Amino acid sequence: MMRSIMAFLKRIVFPVLLPLVFWLGVWQFCAYQVDLWVDGRGNQLLLPYPLTVLETFVSLSLSPSFWHTIILSLLRILMGILLGCLLGGLCAIFTTTSTICHCLMSPVIRIMRATPVASFILLLLLWFYRNTVPTVVVALMVLPILWETMAQGITAVDPQLLELTRAYHFTPIQTIKILYLPSLRPYLFSGLANGVGLGWKSGVAAEVLCLPKLGIGTEIYLTKQNLNIPALFAWTIMVVALSFVMEQLLTLWVSKKGGSV
Amino acid sequence: MISCSQxxxxxxEHTILNQFSIDIPSEGITALSGPSGCGKTSLLRILAGLEQPQTGTITGFDPQKTAIQFQENRLFPWRTVEEHLTDVLPPHRASQLSHLLSLAQLEQAAKQLPKALSGGMQRRLSFVRTLALDASLYLLDEPFTxxxxPRITILMDFLKLLQLPVILSTHETEVLQLADRVIVLDGPPLRVIQVISQP
Incomplete structure (x- = not known):
């Protein structure tokens, strides 16, 4: 009994509930101070109470367009992440297997990493449909991260095992399945963990600037237009929650594929 | 006859082999004995086609049909014992899986990962994995470390039953006694000190 209580405290209370309650308390306190010191619509314009945000969230979630908006943004960002993973993986293969490819592609990818996301968004807005831009932006943001981690993974593959696959006449497919994929899994895990967060940030930023017909970024832009700060908080919390859930699901999927390392 | 010439x-600046020549009968078990670092592993790796000598020729076998057991176990940390064997067993010998597991006395550990095995079990797995390969010459580098x-005796008896040439390097006197011939080496650079044929 005592052991299960301790386990509950260690797994749920300390890592989840305690910080949640603490930071909600800090938020409530700050909102109260704003309410106290700023007259009129201080809470509505500067910092709403947590309960006001919850009410806004519930009222938003009762509208069917809320879920439609979320699904469309989710699909755009997920497709961007997958595209970024695919292209990043291909870049990693090319740059680790060919010196010429490494020389040619490394500067391009380094420039991509340093280019402000806003520049990408505005440029891509000229080249692509506004609904497609967030997906492309997410892919371009995720690509360098996956490229770097996967390239690290490919170069870190155990040379003795690699020699064994040659000596034992493994087919290329066998070598990929038995050696490369399991060796790369921790690197893919790490790349995805970083890529998903960045994907959501850049994807929503792209939606704010591109204003697709339905999108979380469009809704966030409208909250600014209407000075609806509780709705801005509600949408932001939704983005954070979605990013967290997607990161957990993708890492769970990666960790289940190919057994344990 | 497997002939290595020059x-x-x-x-x-580190010379391993210098105009080294040797003839090894292409039957039975040939044990290579010599101090650590004398060049036994390099000779086995050359025979397996993993190292290219700067000069010289090798004749008497098909390098594509050799199977080498490395000095290190080289097991995949994420593959089970059984998978290590099925990965290399040719389809026409798939039914030999249980026999190989039993030979290595690893039937109970078939679903285990290498990290769950003792050092000796890992070495036995590495040994039977090499035997699972289709080959006309087996090259075993310190196979019984x-x-x-008792298990060495069982495995050596099995090697004799194969009726295929086996060249192994070893330090164990028991293995040397069970081999058909022993080539005593020294080096580097590698040189033959003595060839002992045993009944």
């Missing part, structure tokens, strides 16, 4: 191999004597 083989030379060096890494920088960490394996106890």
């Amino acid at each position: 083989l030379s191999l060096s890494y920088g 960490g394996v106890d004597l």
